[in-house]
Amino acid sequence: MSSPLLAVSGLTKRYRRGGKTIAAVDDISFHIEPGETLALAGPSGSGKSTIARLVLRLIEPDAGHIEFEGGDFLSLNGAALRARRARLQMVFQDPLAAFNPRAMVARVLDDPLRTHGVASRPERTRRIAALLERVGLSADLAARAIHEVSGGQRQRIAIARAIATKPSLIVLDEAVSALDVSVRRQILQLLLDLQRQERIAYLFISHDLGVISAIAHRVVILDAGRVAESGNARAVIGAPQSAIGKALVAAAPKLNRTSQGAADRQ
Amino acid sequence: MTALLSIRDLTVTYRRDGSEVAALKHVSLDVAAGERFAIIGESGSGKSTLALAIAGLLPGSSKVGGSIEWKLPNLRLPHSFAPPSVLPDMSGRTEGGATERRPSAIATSHMPLGGRDIGFVFQDPSASLDPVMAIGEQIAEVARTHLGLTWSQSYAKAKSLLERVRLPDPDAALRAYPHQLSGGQKQRVAIAAAIAAGPKLLIADEATSALDTIVQAEIVALIRQLVAEDGMTLLFVSHDIALAAELAERIAVFRHGELVELGATAQIIASPRHAYTRALLDAHLGLDAEPLLRQAGATR
Ligand SMILES: Nc1ncnc2c1ncn2[C@@H]1O[C@H](COP(=O)(O)OP(=O)(O)O)[C@@H](O)[C@H]1O
Ligand SMILES: Nc1ncnc2c1ncn2[C@@H]1O[C@H](COP(=O)(O)OP(=O)(O)O)[C@@H](O)[C@H]1O
Ligand SMILES: [Mg+2]
């Protein structure tokens, strides 16, 4: 096996709360190969978002190592960190919430291009149109205000922003959780298409095992900041071994499309 | 089946920025007494509008046509309509907030009283809980207002309700404030408040959508149990057809403000008549579905 794209080991993050210290993330290790989707699953409060923030270096760990693209990611700073960050992007549940809703869609995509050195304005305009088309949107959308676009379009724009700097890894934290099912499916399909064509890896965080089993290669199931179990996504979800894995599988709503409705099951 | 309520040709229009949005269009359906009835559809399909119309909670600025007829034999007639404290101000939706909220000029017979005959549970439990009032007092207040109990009787009732919704430590919860509870615990409290006055109808509008899957399953099981024990009728509003199918005996599918299909859960799930219902079912990603990952020629 070649060296992994991302290797996390012994990652730990503690928070003080009401005089007590809790380990939100407690000695976590995992790796992601190029072009692979690794899912993080677990109940709320299990540490998923904290791991996302640590990997993105939005917060610093109390212990542990992160290797990204063959180098020590935690030791980077200044220009070297900025350059490496272009390769590591993120999509959150409502990633455009940080923008002024009256701002134009073009603004959302202009930022990353400028920060990562696409200097000429006509070139950026061309790139913005191409990015929108890349995520299945019309280039005309660039001139629209953010508040005018639908939830599904917003998430496509967020993905366009994430791929603007040609990342090798995108961290997605509950990125499809708020979407209607039909839109969710289209966004997942888009992520798969991008992965196939650009070999982008995903760290895909979701509490929804249905979504995970549809798109993830491997899954790590978390419980109270620790790894409860991990492995091939279909295998783990098909036959969970840990208590929390079993509880997650049992709780997932199931459609029985062939016979009696589940409501009769009492 | 005995109908609890009959909705005929219900049309609801909102005014926004000078233009009109038809949120419900000519909807007719009956809800049977004691049944578990689900309203499903994608966002904006009019589910909440229907739930609010039934509860008499549409904003005053909305325009309503058609009728909602209640067929409760022993319905207690209200002297005046005052939304109780457990109903949140819907400030996310109406500019004026709760003060604007009043029963619309809708043709109803024996208008039931929100909070007493109808319990309402919303997606965000914080919206229906007062952040600066202890939880015990909030629930006791509902019981006192609607059941004419003394304060100490109401407080005892609040405690038994917190036990019924299975809060781990009911005594501590009585004295706790909403921010001290987890999302799932807050929703249990909101449910306790919603059923405090012994309503005939419990409306849960996306009541589990903000919770994780495990807590969602617990809350759904709790709702099922409470509804059975108290003989309540349940109106379960959800965007999730699989979740609705696990709980409801009948499902009404909405799209763009129209009732697309209504039927027994087994029929809707196993042999939907409408293409839109089928599309919703196909879009559901179950644990046993063929992974998108493996599907050939993944194109949009
Ligand atoms: N900034 C913070 N301060 C204190 N506690 C935090 C903070 N961020 C997260 N936590 C705690 O860490 C744990 C894990 O949280 P999180 O990573 O958000 O979980 P998840 O995303 O799986 O729901 C929770 O107990 C949470 O309350
Ligand atoms: N208070 C309101 N003012 C104006 N428009 C509204 C209001 N509430 C809902 N709408 C609109 O009515 C339609 C139906 O909304 P809603 O009943 O909330 O649907 P759902 O609950 O299925 O998501 C949507 O187009 C929504 O934007
Ligand atoms: Mg999270």
Ligand SMILES: [Mg+2]
């Ligand atoms: Mg709604």
